[in-house]
């Protein structure tokens with residue numbers, strides 16, 4: 001059984017910090033639930049480059065921001081539970 005979001009308690013957790021998607025991306029909510037202090041030790045190399053990105057997507061999408069392809073790519077990432085954004089998104093294609 002999936003844990004429920006610690007903020008709203010009604011939606012399943014699918015983002016870091018025990019938050020659901022909506023609450024994680026609601027401004028301010030994330031700040032209420034800081035990561036454990038050990039975040040630098042439990043993550044891989046380079047993980048602290050961007051502290052707002054808790055996970056990285058597998059690979060960048062060449063789709064430009066605002067396009068249907070980009071939205072599709074972001075939806076796929078959401079389903080996999082990885083970060084929506086990749087710093088190399090939109091640089092190719």
Ligand SMILES: [Zn+2]
Nearest residue numbers: 005008020023
């Ligand atoms: Zn929630």
